[in-house]
Amino acid sequence: MTTPSQDAPTTGATTGATLDADDRTLRTSVGDFPLHEYRLRVPGHEWRVLHTGEVLTHADEQRFLSEDRARLPYGVVLWPAAIALAHDVASRGDALRGRQVLELGAGTGLPGIVAASLGAHVVQTDRQSLALAVCRRNVERNGLADRIAHREADWTLWSDTARYDWILGSDILYSEPMHPHLRHVLEASLAPDGRVLLSDPFRKPSLQLLEALEADGWRITLSRWSVGEESSPRAIGVYELTRPA
Numbered sequence: 001m002t003t004p005s006q007d008a009p010t011t012g013a014t015t016g017a018t019l020d021a022d023d024r025t026l027r028t029s030v031g032d033f034p035l036h037e038y039r040l041r042v043p044g045h046e047w048r049v050l051h052t053g054e055v056l057t058h059a060d061e062q063r064f065l066s067e068d069r070a071r072l073p074y075g076v077v078l079w080p081a082a083i084a085l086a087h088d089v090a091s092r093g094d095a096l097r098g099r100q101v102l103e104l105g106a107g108t109g110l111p112g113i114v115a116a117s118l119g120a121h122v123v124q125t126d127r128q129s130l131a132l133a134v135c136r137r138n139v140e141r142n143g144l145a146d147r148i149a150h151r152e153a154d155w156t157l158w159s160d161t162a163r164y165d166w167i168l169g170s171d172i173l174y175s176e177p178m179h180p181h182l183r184h185v186l187e188a189s190l191a192p193d194g195r196v197l198l199s200d201p202f203r204k205p206s207l208q209l210l211e212a213l214e215a216d217g218w219r220i221t222l223s224r225w226s227v228g229e230e231s232s233p234r235a236i237g238v239y240e241l242t243r244p245a
């Protein structure tokens with residue numbers, strides 16, 4: 001089975017991207033892509049994010065990786081891990097209120113958007129400017145521009161010196177060469193009593209990193225979520241990590 005590998009660091013699509021005023025099209029230097037809207041509803045709340053396509057089932061993922069990956073970076077499509085993490089964050093009520101939150105590999109940004117609407121101060125990061133352009137628009141559309149900052153940041157060149165109470169990341173563990181860099185980011189940017197929430201569809205490389213962190217003393221608990229259509233649900237793990245004592 002094909003699994004995501006390292007995303008192309010830059011594609012023609014990453015420069016000069018604009019969203020149409022009516023939010024229907026993402027215009028890039030390699031073509032125009034229709035935008036779709038996903039709505040996440042929990043009692044009392046609704047969030048909406050734009051994306052260029054849902055990659056929810058295994059079949060969607062195979063199709064995306066074989067057909068669309070060369071033209072579109074991973075961050076502009078909606079992955080099921082983002083939906084699971086957003087639900088997980090929403091289920092935590094006031095736990096993130098007033099807290100400093102960093103989102104890594106934010107893509108279209110749903111988990112950070114949910115965290116901000118529940119009272120967190122959020123910094124959303126990604127190395128893809130195209131993904132960040134869509135993410136920013138999603139933040140504006142949810143009325144959260146005053147609670148969320150955006151930064152282009154690459155895990156391999158990490159320079160953020162702030163410490164965060166929570167670090168969020170959905171489907172960011174798939175590339176083994178990135179693991180030392182991600183470990184460094186967690187160690188450098190998590191507050192001493194902070195927590196990390198990582199969601200992942202049980203990819204093999206991801207489990208290897210989580211096992212290595214656990215062997216080094218990180219405490220990890222797992223919640224299981226099921227995302228997508230009843231006929232073809234996708235199992236997603238949301239892992240909560242705390243630093244070694």
Ligand SMILES: C[S@@+](CC[C@H](N)C(=O)[O-])C[C@H]1O[C@@H](n2cnc3c(N)ncnc32)[C@H](O)[C@@H]1O
Pocket residue numbers: 004007073074075076077078079080081082104105106107108109125126127128131153154155156169170171172178
């Ligand atoms: C599979 S996508 C997931 C996007 C989003 N979190 C979601 O779940 O819908 C992986 C994301 O990680 C970002 N990414 C990959 N390598 C990165 C790196 N070295 N530094 C920063 N972001 C990176 C990609 O640009 C992409 O947005």
